[in-house]
Amino acid sequence: MGKQTISGKELRQxxxxxxxxVSVAMNLVKKHYKHSGKEAVLGMLGELIENPEAFMSHDxxxxxxxxxxxxxxKESAQLAMNAASVHxxxxxxxxxxxxxxxxxxxxxxxxxxxxxxxxxDAHSGYGLPIGGVLATDNAVIPYGVGVDxxxxxxxxxxxxxxxxxxxxxxxxxxxxxxxTLFGSGQQFDNAADHPVMDRPEFNELxxxxxxQGRAWKQLGSSGSGNHFVEFGEVSIETENDSLRLPAGKYLxxxxxxxxxxxxxNIANEYTRIAKAKRRLPxxxxxxxxxxxxxxxxxxxxxxMNLAGDYATACHDVIHRKIARQLGQRPLAKxxxxxxxxxxxxxxxxxxxxxRKGATPAGKGVMGIIPGSMTADGFIVRGKGEPxxxxxxxxxxxxxxxxxxxxxxxxDKAFRDELDRHGVRLLGGGLDESPFAYKDIETVMKSQLHLxxxxxxxxxxxVKMDGAKHRSWGNKKDRISEAG
Numbered sequence: 001m002g003k004q005t006i007s008g009k010e011l012r013q014x015x016x017x018x019x020x021x022v023s024v025a026m027n028l029v030k031k032h033y034k035h036s037g038k039e040a041v042l043g044m045l046g047e048l049i050e051n052p053e054a055f056m057s058h059d060x061x062x063x064x065x066x067x068x069x070x071x072x073x074k075e076s077a078q079l080a081m082n083a084a085s086v087h088x089x090x091x092x093x094x095x096x097x098x099x100x101x102x103x104x105x106x107x108x109x110x111x112x113x114x115x116x117x118x119x120x121d122a123h124s125g126y127g128l129p130i131g132g133v134l135a136t137d138n139a140v141i142p143y144g145v146g147v148d149x150x151x152x153x154x155x156x157x158x159x160x161x162x163x164x165x166x167x168x169x170x171x172x173x174x175x176x177x178x179x180t181l182f183g184s185g186q187q188f189d190n191a192a193d194h195p196v197m198d199r200p201e202f203n204e205l206x207x208x209x210x211x212q213g214r215a216w217k218q219l220g221s222s223g224s225g226n227h228f229v230e231f232g233e234v235s236i237e238t239e240n241d242s243l244r245l246p247a248g249k250y251l252x253x254x255x256x257x258x259x260x261x262x263x264x265n266i267a268n269e270y271t272r273i274a275k276a277k278r279r280l281p282x283x284x285x286x287x288x289x290x291x292x293x294x295x296x297x298x299x300x301x302x303x304m305n306l307a308g309d310y311a312t313a314c315h316d317v318i319h320r321k322i323a324r325q326l327g328q329r330p331l332a333k334x335x336x337x338x339x340x341x342x343x344x345x346x347x348x349x350x351x352x353x354x355r356k357g358a359t360p361a362g363k364g365v366m367g368i369i370p371g372s373m374t375a376d377g378f379i380v381r382g383k384g385e386p387x388x389x390x391x392x393x394x395x396x397x398x399x400x401x402x403x404x405x406x407x408x409x410x411d412k413a414f415r416d417e418l419d420r421h422g423v424r425l426l427g428g429g430l431d432e433s434p435f436a437y438k439d440i441e442t443v444m445k446s447q448l449h450l451x452x453x454x455x456x457x458x459x460x461x462v463k464m465d466g467a468k469h470r471s472w473g474n475k476k477d478r479i480s481e482a483g
Contacts, residue, residue, distance in 0.1 A: 092120025121397025
């Protein structure tokens with residue numbers, strides 16, 4: 001294989017901005033990845049563009065990540081944190097790492113914080129921990145929402161016997177491969193159509209004008225990290241007034257992804273603005289907020305909601321494609337965001353409730369809580385528990401970083417686990433192996449008073465990003481911010 005060269009044009013095509021960062025990236029690739037495949041290198045750089053924070057401690061690409069992050073703030077005076085945290089409830093504390101607890105205590109000391117909660121799948125993130133819920137007064141925290149704005153779940157349930165997933169496995173494999181694209185930076189040659197692309201915000205906000213073209217080409221794609229599209233078996237034990245389906249087994253199509261480069265750019269730009277306006281000490285810096293009555297806060301709120309609707313549209317495109325191929329409309333559809341902020345009433349006050357890696361669980365609200373590529377997911381209905389700010393876990397939650405998983409899980413153990421559960425995996429890597437996640441059954445037991453389980457989803461054919469670089473590993477790797 002010849003020496004690797006990647007041009008500035010290729011870097012800009014996957015989202016690199018004009019400036020010194022292009023030259024720095026080209027030089028590092030030439031020096032450290034000269035014998036690596038171009039597709040794998042571009043895939044890794046695409047992940048870097050969409051989530052530079054995850055590469056801040058990378059052995060070779062940290063300098064590029066630093067240039068992509070918001071510039072250090074000099075102009076604003078440092079704000080003081082409150083001496084004491086506002087009260088927040090912890091669910092499943094026995095299985096939550098100290099780092100996530102520490103981050104939640106930091107967030108609870110913000111001058112704008114009113115209440116909070118920590119979900120049983122929680123682990124460390126940036127700003128708020130993943131699994132953190134924070135209610136604030138007249139303030140929105142871009143990193144309280146997260147980089148992957150509007151990351152969400154979507155389940156379509158079809159009147160098809162799930163046994164066909166074994167009988168016609170290759171057919172369903174083909175449908176998953178044809179329905180969407182995986183990998184950071186991936187774009188369709190022929191963009192799908194959806195009303196979300198005609199939204200006026202694309203012309204009203206300067207930042208969004210420059211993102212519309214790429215967003216259109218990524219509409220209906222799925223990204224990388226822990227995002228997936230999969231077929232499986234839906235089990236409904238008893239008929240209920242929410243799903244309105246007879247007890248039985250059905251074919252299910254489950255997807256997990258967010259707002260792609262659109263959301264990442266919004267998150268990073270408005271975090272830069274928030275940090276410039278409100279400089280917080282040390283490790284609390286990523287919790288900088290925007291006031292809801294100032295121009296920048298209003299802009300972010302508009303952009304965040306557009307990104308959430310764009311993420312919804314991506315799932316709509318995928319599910320419509322597959323439903324058309326199956327020749328059926330779904331009997332039921334359940335979906336929810338888990339990286340977002342909402343205006344909600346809490347103890348008689350309108351507050352901004354951030355759910356970063358947390359599922360809305362207001363009374364009667366439906367949602368999906370996935371397990372792993374071999375563990376069941378759960379169809380749930382919220383019980384409206386005030387102690388959790390009407391929230392629940394968004395999944396099993398990681399117990400290993402990506403680097404730890406790559407270093408400690410063998411290919412044989414991974415494949416044996418897939419075989420044991422009868423799962424066909426398309427793409428995926430050791431970093432997303434079932435061993436990297438907490439036990440979803442334990443997580444669900446920790447929130448029995450937060451949600452009611454209406455059904456289960458058992459994965460059978462799973463499609464994820466298959467980029468080669470996802471098995472390279474990195475000793476200083478940190479847990480990803482993917483939703």
